């Protein structure tokens with residue numbers, strides 16, 4: 494899990510609260526609050542098969 498302000502690396506993330514998906518384009522990009530629900534914790538998508546729902 495990664496939080497707002499962290500730079501967990503390039504990749505896709507899913508909001509822990511509402512499920513909105515975002516993408517960090519660069520390892521220098523920091524996570525922000527969710528644009529939909531304003532939550533600030535994210536789960537990385539795609540590193541495990543369980544997260545690959547689409």
Ligand SMILES: [Zn+2]
Pocket residue numbers: 508509510511512513527528529530531532
């Ligand atoms: Zn959200």
